[in-house]
Amino acid sequence: MQVTINVNGEDHSADVEARHLLVRFLRDDLGLTGTHWGCDTSNCGTCVVLMDGEPVKSCTVLAAMAAGHKVRTVEGLEGPDGLDPVQQGFVEKHGLQCGFCTPGMMMTARALLDRNPDPSEDEIREAISGQLCRCTGYLNIVRAVQWAAQHPAAPAEAPAQNAGRAA
Amino acid sequence: MQVPAAFEYRRASSVEDALALLETLGEEARVVAGGHSLLPMMKLRLARPEYLIDINDLSDLDYLRVEGGELRVGALTRHRSLLESELVGSHFPIFHDAERVIADPPVRNRGTIGGSLCQADPSEDLSAVCAALRATLVVRGRGGTRAIPMAAFYRGPYETAVGPAEMLVEIRLPLVPHSGSAYEKVERKAGDWAVAAAGAALSLHGGRIGQAGIALAALGAATVNSVRAEQALLGQEPTEQAFAAAGRAAAQDCDPVTDGRGSAEYKRHLADELTRRALRRAADRAAVAALAAGAAGEDG
Numbered sequence: 066m067q068v069t070i071n072v073n074g075e076d077h078s079a080d081v082e083a084r085h086l087l088v089r090f091l092r093d094d095l096g097l098t099g100t101h102w103g104c105d106t107s108n109c110g111t112c113v114v115l116m117d118g119e120p121v122k123s124c125t126v127l128a129a130m131a132a133g134h135k136v137r138t139v140e141g142l143e144g145p146d147g148l149d150p151v152q153q154g155f156v157e158k159h160g161l162q163c164g165f166c167t168p169g170m171m172m173t174a175r176a177l178l179d180r181n182p183d184p185s186e187d188e189i190r191e192a193i194s195g196q197l198c199r200c201t202g203y204l205n206i207v208r209a210v211q212w213a214a215q216h217p218a219a220p221a222e223a224p225a226q227n228a229g230r231a232a
Numbered sequence: 233m234q235v236p237a238a239f240e241y242r243r244a245s246s247v248e249d250a251l252a253l254l255e256t257l258g259e260e261a262r263v264v265a266g267g268h269s270l271l272p273m274m275k276l277r278l279a280r281p282e283y284l285i286d287i288n289d290l291s292d293l294d295y296l297r298v299e300g301g302e303l304r305v306g307a308l309t310r311h312r313s314l315l316e317s318e319l320v321g322s323h324f325p326i327f328h329d330a331e332r333v334i335a336d337p338p339v340r341n342r343g344t345i346g347g348s349l350c351q352a353d354p355s356e357d358l359s360a361v362c363a364a365l366r367a368t369l370v371v372r373g374r375g376g377t378r379a380i381p382m383a384a385f386y387r388g389p390y391e392t393a394v395g396p397a398e399m400l401v402e403i404r405l406p407l408v409p410h411s412g413s414a415y416e417k418v419e420r421k422a423g424d425w426a427v428a429a430a431g432a433a434l435s436l437h438g439g440r441i442g443q444a445g446i447a448l449a450a451l452g453a454a455t456v457n458s459v460r461a462e463q464a465l466l467g468q469e470p471t472e473q474a475f476a477a478a479g480r481a482a483a484q485d486c487d488p489v490t491d492g493r494g495s496a497e498y499k500r501h502l503a504d505e506l507t508r509r510a511l512r513r514a515a516d517r518a519a520v521a522a523l524a525a526g527a528a529g530e531d532g
């Protein structure tokens with residue numbers, strides 16, 4: 066069946082089987098391999114992308130179910146002025162080691178900050194509680210999100226403010 | 233990557249459309265709501281429908297409103313909406329207790345109350361919540377609707393009273409004056425299914441327990457309401473002694489099995505302890521509700 070999904074702001078179509086999972090559509094049909102796949106039981110959360118702005122596990126959504134919706138992946142985080150504050154936060158605070166969980170963690174962090182620009186540590190931990198990290202012990206992921214909260218993206222019309230990111 | 237066996241996909245445009253599809257496609261058709269129970273089961277070949285009817289476009293099944301002395305919840309209401317709704321929390325804090333510990337945020341963004349109840353997994357938390365609150369479930373077929381009390385809806389593991397060409401459309405929760413409710417769950421790790429859980433709802437009239445609902449999750453294939461625990465409470469004062477009697481009755485009523493989450497003996501202990509804890513909190517909340525109603529000059 067023909068499926069059209071808006072991914073990172075652009076419509077993409079592919080002819081897929083009904084059983085095709087969204088994670089596969091992103092990775093195999095669009096070549097967006099930033100979204101990872103780590104389990105068959107909907108538990109690990111490494112496949113998290115944003116669907117209509119909210120985190121979902123792309124291994125547990127059919128591509129057909131996502132048709133007509135807006136999907137955002139880690140490839141869509143970076144803006145014209147450079148890395149998203151969340152990405153920069155992971156750099157600044159060493160929020161990753163192997164990097165396998167990182168795309169999902171960053172998408173969840175982005176959605177959290179979009180709704181709640183100043184989350185408490187508990188709120189950050191709750192937001193990422195559906196996602197496993199086998200490396201970091203989570204502490205630096207929390208710090209990375211806190212860093213991003215403290216360094217929000219400058220409004221588009223004032224790109225000079227981006228200097229704050231280097232702090 | 234594990235994928236489901238092949239099937240045909242249809243997207244329903246209305247409840248009538250979904251019901252018509254269910255009827256024409258026959259017994260091998262299933263509706264998919266959040267898909268967070270069904271798709272994992274299809275990956276494991278525990279379910280193998282030939283047709284999936286996607287009901288996610290039926291936004292008219294996604295609502296929360298008070299009407300006719302009840303809170304009415306559309307079947308497509310997501311876990312997240314239940315968790316974030318002040319209306320739900322103010323009338324039935326048990327929902328917020330439970331939703332905080334159901335799965336994790338991305339799962340709660342997709343999973344629905346209708347899917348949870350229709351899945352009828354003995355460990356499903358919302359089945360216990362709805363049983364404690366004595367919910368009535370509205371099931372619709374092309375011939376009309378029927379209202380089924382929770383006790384008759386749940387027919388045992390993975391089985392409900394919903395017919396093959398029917399859908400659950402609404403959950404009705406009676407608003408009871410001077411009442412309180414609470415949910416207690418023990419899980420191995422964040423977001424996991426219950427080792428055991430208990431929900432309690434009660435109302436207070438003149439210092440005594442008027443109505444009581446006690447329901448258990450993950451404590452046996454068939455147990456939802458603990459009738460003996462409920463009977464132990466009726467007409468009693470809300471004391472530690474009464475809660476202990478209800479806890480003991482719940483432990484007798486349940487039928488847990490030993491598995492990776494714990495021994496039957498441990499789970500039976502939890503049935504007792506969690507029932508008491510849920511009752512304490514439910515009674516405190518009922519007392520607050522009774523005080524607030526008294527201050528407002530209402531008569532319960």
Ligand SMILES: Cc1cc2nc3c(=O)[nH]c(=O)nc-3n(C[C@H](O)[C@H](O)[C@H](O)COP(=O)(O)OP(=O)(O)OC[C@H]3O[C@@H](n4cnc5c(N)ncnc54)[C@H](O)[C@@H]3O)c2cc1C
Pocket residue numbers: 106107108262263264265266267268269270271272307308333334335336339342343344345346347348350351355356357358394398399400401423424425426
């Ligand atoms: C990792 C993970 C952890 C979880 N942890 C918990 C937990 O701790 N506690 C808990 O309670 N749940 C848990 N769940 C289950 C979660 O709550 C699911 O969202 C829920 O069980 C099913 O809701 P759904 O909308 O996804 O249903 P679906 O998977 O879409 O459907 C489930 C079943 O119900 C049927 N159905 C759905 N809607 C209707 C309707 N309106 N009318 C008739 N039939 C219908 C479907 O045909 C299917 O048979 C977990 C799930 C996952 C993936």
Ligand code: FES
Pocket residue numbers: 101102103104105106107108109110111112113122123124125
């Ligand atoms: S791949 Fe593990 S939850 Fe999606």
Ligand code: FES
Pocket residue numbers: 160161162163164165166167197198199200201
């Ligand atoms: S950085 Fe390795 S799993 Fe998180």
